[in-house]
Amino acid sequence: MSYDPIDITLIGAKIALVFFVILTLAAYLVFAERKVLAWIQDRKGPNRVGPFGLLQPLADLIKLLTKEDFRPIGADKWLFYLAPAMAAIPAIMIFAVIPFGAPLTVFGHSVELQISDLNVGLLLFLALSSIAVYGVALGGWASNSKYALLGSIRGLAQLISYELSMGLSLVPVVMLARSFRLSDIVAAQSGCWFIVYQPLAFIIFLISIAAECKRIPFDLPEAEGELVAGFHTEYSGMRFGLFFVGEYINIIVLGGLAATFFLGGWHGPWLPPVIWFSGKVLAFAFLFIWMRGTLPRLRYDQLMHFGWKILTPLALVNILVTGWWLVLRG
Amino acid sequence: METYLFYILAVVTVIGTILAITEKHPVHAIVHLVTSFFSLAAIFFLLAAPLIAMFEVIIYAGAVMVLFMFVIMMLDPGRTDQAGRPGLRQWLLPAILGVIILVSIGVLAAGYVTAPHTSSAITVREFAVTLFRKYGVAIEIISMQLLFAVVGALYLGRRRAP
Amino acid sequence: MKIFSDMTALMTGMWITWKHIFRRPVTIQYPEQRRQPYPRYRARIVLTRDPEGGERCVACQLCSAACPVDCISMQPAEGDGGRRYAEWFRINFARCIFCGLCAEACPTLAIQMTPDYEICTRDIMNLIYEKEDLLIDGCGKSADYNFYRHAGIAVTQPRGNGAEELPPVDVRGLMP
Ligand code: SF4
Ligand code: SF4
Numbered sequence: 001m002s003y004d005p006i007d008i009t010l011i012g013a014k015i016a017l018v019f020f021v022i023l024t025l026a027a028y029l030v031f032a033e034r035k036v037l038a039w040i041q042d043r044k045g046p047n048r049v050g051p052f053g054l055l056q057p058l059a060d061l062i063k064l065l066t067k068e069d070f071r072p073i074g075a076d077k078w079l080f081y082l083a084p085a086m087a088a089i090p091a092i093m094i095f096a097v098i099p100f101g102a103p104l105t106v107f108g109h110s111v112e113l114q115i116s117d118l119n120v121g122l123l124l125f126l127a128l129s130s131i132a133v134y135g136v137a138l139g140g141w142a143s144n145s146k147y148a149l150l151g152s153i154r155g156l157a158q159l160i161s162y163e164l165s166m167g168l169s170l171v172p173v174v175m176l177a178r179s180f181r182l183s184d185i186v187a188a189q190s191g192c193w194f195i196v197y198q199p200l201a202f203i204i205f206l207i208s209i210a211a212e213c214k215r216i217p218f219d220l221p222e223a224e225g226e227l228v229a230g231f232h233t234e235y236s237g238m239r240f241g242l243f244f245v246g247e248y249i250n251i252i253v254l255g256g257l258a259a260t261f262f263l264g265g266w267h268g269p270w271l272p273p274v275i276w277f278s279g280k281v282l283a284f285a286f287l288f289i290w291m292r293g294t295l296p297r298l299r300y301d302q303l304m305h306f307g308w309k310i311l312t313p314l315a316l317v318n319i320l321v322t323g324w325w326l327v328l329r330g
Numbered sequence: 331m332e333t334y335l336f337y338i339l340a341v342v343t344v345i346g347t348i349l350a351i352t353e354k355h356p357v358h359a360i361v362h363l364v365t366s367f368f369s370l371a372a373i374f375f376l377l378a379a380p381l382i383a384m385f386e387v388i389i390y391a392g393a394v395m396v397l398f399m400f401v402i403m404m405l406d407p408g409r410t411d412q413a414g415r416p417g418l419r420q421w422l423l424p425a426i427l428g429v430i431i432l433v434s435i436g437v438l439a440a441g442y443v444t445a446p447h448t449s450s451a452i453t454v455r456e457f458a459v460t461l462f463r464k465y466g467v468a469i470e471i472i473s474m475q476l477l478f479a480v481v482g483a484l485y486l487g488r489r490r491a492p
Numbered sequence: 493m494k495i496f497s498d499m500t501a502l503m504t505g506m507w508i509t510w511k512h513i514f515r516r517p518v519t520i521q522y523p524e525q526r527r528q529p530y531p532r533y534r535a536r537i538v539l540t541r542d543p544e545g546g547e548r549c550v551a552c553q554l555c556s557a558a559c560p561v562d563c564i565s566m567q568p569a570e571g572d573g574g575r576r577y578a579e580w581f582r583i584n585f586a587r588c589i590f591c592g593l594c595a596e597a598c599p600t601l602a603i604q605m606t607p608d609y610e611i612c613t614r615d616i617m618n619l620i621y622e623k624e625d626l627l628i629d630g631c632g633k634s635a636d637y638n639f640y641r642h643a644g645i646a647v648t649q650p651r652g653n654g655a656e657e658l659p660p661v662d663v664r665g666l667m668p
Binding site for chain 3: 039043
Binding site for chain 1: 357358361364368371380381383384385387388391392393396397399400403404453454
């Protein structure tokens with residue numbers, strides 16, 4: 001198979017751009033979260049480093065890099081070092097299939113603003129998010145600490161349970177778009193966003209992704225009131241940083257997916273598509289931060305009950321109803 | 331390019347599987363097995379079967395192995411690195427079975443004529459049509475069986491009256 | 493329906509936090525804006541003098557005994573005329589919790605709390621205050637109080653001349 005050098009360059013440029021944008025965005029999401037939480041609590045938030053505190057992420061990075069790289073006694077060396085990467089890398093890999101803008105034309109080449117238009121893009125997302133579970137599980141297990149172990153057991157159970165309802169809530173989307181390809185799903189929403197047809201699926205998906213990225217009210221794996229910091233209790237320095245950044249990357253990616261599946265992806269009137277897409281992602285990020293500032297944490301049995309006995313059956317019923325509707329409509 | 335990738339992935343798969351069998355520590359064995367599943371999925375992808383590749387990761391690496399891991403973490407298996415290897419007598423039956431499998435693979439491979447290379451990947455639609463039209467009955471039987479298994483598990487796990 | 497009341501509850505919470513986003517923050521930007529504490533604020537401790545300029549502290553150890561974290565220590569001594577004072581007096585502010593129990597225990601009102609809260613330093617040894625650092629040239633609160641004017645012993649005035657004090661009784665003069 002032969003490759004056009006311009007195509008390869010363009011793909012490389014897209015990967016570099018996406019990588020840079022996502023990492024920067026994740027760092028600033030941490031900052032935004034601290035700011036918004038501060039406003040919610042009538043405080044000012046970080047405002048010392050640089051104008052309005054805008055250089056705070058840089059200061060955090062320097063702090064994390066200069067911290068001691070600590071490994072507890074009895075920890076499983078390889079898995080302990082591997083786990084943070086396993087938490088962060090799948091999250092960023094999912095972005096490869098998300099279309100973040102309408103196709104452009106550069107030097108006579110039509111460039112899709114999407115790294116890889118895989119025909120099973122939606123399944124790739126499910127596969128990678130199920131791999132991300134290993135970061136939580138191995139990180140907690142390898143630390144040789146009871147808090148970390150408890151956190152990762154909780155995390156495992158939670159992520160498996162909510163992955164189910166997340167996957168099931170996406171089935172109606174596939175049924176409507178008749179494709180697993182994310183660009184087809186976006187194209188199918190050029191007229192009407194799927195949230196209009198599938199409000200229930202959207203709500204189930206939203207709740208499930210909140211649980212998937214372990215955000216309040218589903219932050220049981222790292223419940224700081226009970227488990228110190230849960231599965232990453234024993235991590236320090238940049239390894240902790242990887243877990244931390246991975247979580248924010250996850251928010252961005254899952255927000256992007258929610259926008260793609262239900263809010264029409266980059267479709268929107270007047271403004272350029274990329275702006276629409278980033279606006280939707282940031283809206284989801286804000287929603288998560290806002291939820292964190294408001295809601296209390298669920299109890300573990302409530303979490304399991306909610307996932308298995310409410311969300312999953314609802315998603316199944318939703319699939320059934322959508323199927324009937326599609327058949328009746330012909 | 332694809333050939334080199336295939337060989338690299340094949341080596342990773344085989345080594346991962348061997349390590350998963352010989353590793354005494356269950357969690358390490360799971361990690362090796364997941365690695366092998368992952369490269370296997372990539373091989374499926376190279377063979378123009380992306381759907382199978384994704385299911386390999388979602389179901390085997392993402393669900394089955396995670397459940398194994400969950401169980402191992404819940405029921406601390408103790409010092410497995412001090413456990414002895416099985417004796418020669420236990421190796422006998424697996425060895426016979428292994429030889430049978432290897433021989434049959436060899437016979438099949440020797441008589442196999444390479445099919446003409448289909449350049450396009452199998453689409454999800456083709457896959458679904460084959461699965462549910464051609465093998466529809468088999469699928470239904472398997473799903474019934476899974477249902478029985480679920481009911482059985484529920485029965486076993488029910489709360490007994492005190 | 494329970495689900496509707498639950499959802500209303502969630503929405504109410506979200507609405508309240510939303511409103512708070514636009515509130516004026518209550519933060520005081522410390523090094524630039526300082527807050528003036530109230531006069532009775534409990535921070536750095538001082539040893540005060542009486543109106544005549546003598547040291548109020550009589551080294552009775554009551555403050556030391558009252559201190560829950562045992563951060564006051566001293567060496568009592570006696571000067572001319574039987575006036576007691578502390579040879580050295582030390583407060584370890586690295587341990588002090590600023591509870592004010594010492595000031596409450598003091599019978600001479602010598603030890604007092606001041607509103608000066610900016611005493612942190614980088615070296616913990618700098619937080620050990622000796623008598624020279626503690627003793628001030630003023631009376632602090634209760635400016636006109638002088639313990640020896642009320643005490644029944646002859647240090648600043650002969651016995652019987654203090655405030656609220658009757659002349660001593662001549663026990664030998666009580667003839668029938
Ligand atoms: S400061 Fe007051 S309580 Fe403490 S020794 Fe001096 S007189 Fe006694
Ligand atoms: S304020 Fe409390 S802790 Fe501090 S010296 Fe006085 S009694 Fe001790």
